[in-house]
Amino acid sequence: MTYTITATAVRRAARAGLTVMAVLLLAAAAPAAPAPSTGDHLFLTVTRGDGRSGDTRGTLLLCDPPQGHSRAAEACAQLAAVAGDIGSLPPADVFCPMLYAPVTAQADGEWNGRQVEYRETFPNGCVLGARTGAVFALES
Known part of the structure; x- marks a missing residue:
């Protein structure tokens, strides 16, 4: 039997693995902190180039409480204003x-319980x- 794995499937599996690793690293970094909720969360990446480079x-x-990068509270508030729809964020002037x-x-x-x-x-x-x-x- 022959199995074919698409590049999209490999990328999704890699992102899922990175998300799990990030959650585990956050938990290991602050063992006294409460466990992150299973609420609103996004794994965010920015890649220089068209998405295939290594940079x-x-x-x-995480948005309950806001954590993840230096502007997490602001990012969570902006996402809450558009119900998590990144494409609907109003552009800055x-x-x-x-x-x-x-x-x-x-x-x-x-x-809000919806896949993003x-x-x-x-x-x-x-x-x-x-x-x-x-x-x-992602950078301050």
């Missing part, structure tokens, strides 16, 4: 350079920040 940053954003240095943003997780899968490539980091607010602001 990827990622974090697990900023001017971005017309420089092509693509970045790919990806989010997988759960919001988001992926979009932006022309540059400025446009990413203008369109997604604090959600993908």
Whole structure:
């Protein structure tokens, strides 16, 4: 019998494994802290390029209480305002350079009991920040 595994299946399995590892690392880093809730959570990644390069940053954003990166509270508030729909975040009123240095943003997780899968490539980091607010602001 021959089995075929698609690249999408491999990526989803890898993201699921990374999510589990991130939760375990958060639990190991703060054993005295209460266990994270199974509520709203997203595994966020930002990759320089069109999504196939190796320069990827990622974090697990938990929203009860907000934790995961330096702007977690702001990101959780912005997501709450659009019911977890990243594509519906209102764009910021900023001017971005017309420089092509693509970045790919990806989010997988759960919001209000609903699965969230988001992926979009932006022309540059400025446009990413203008369109997604604090959600993908993984660096301070």
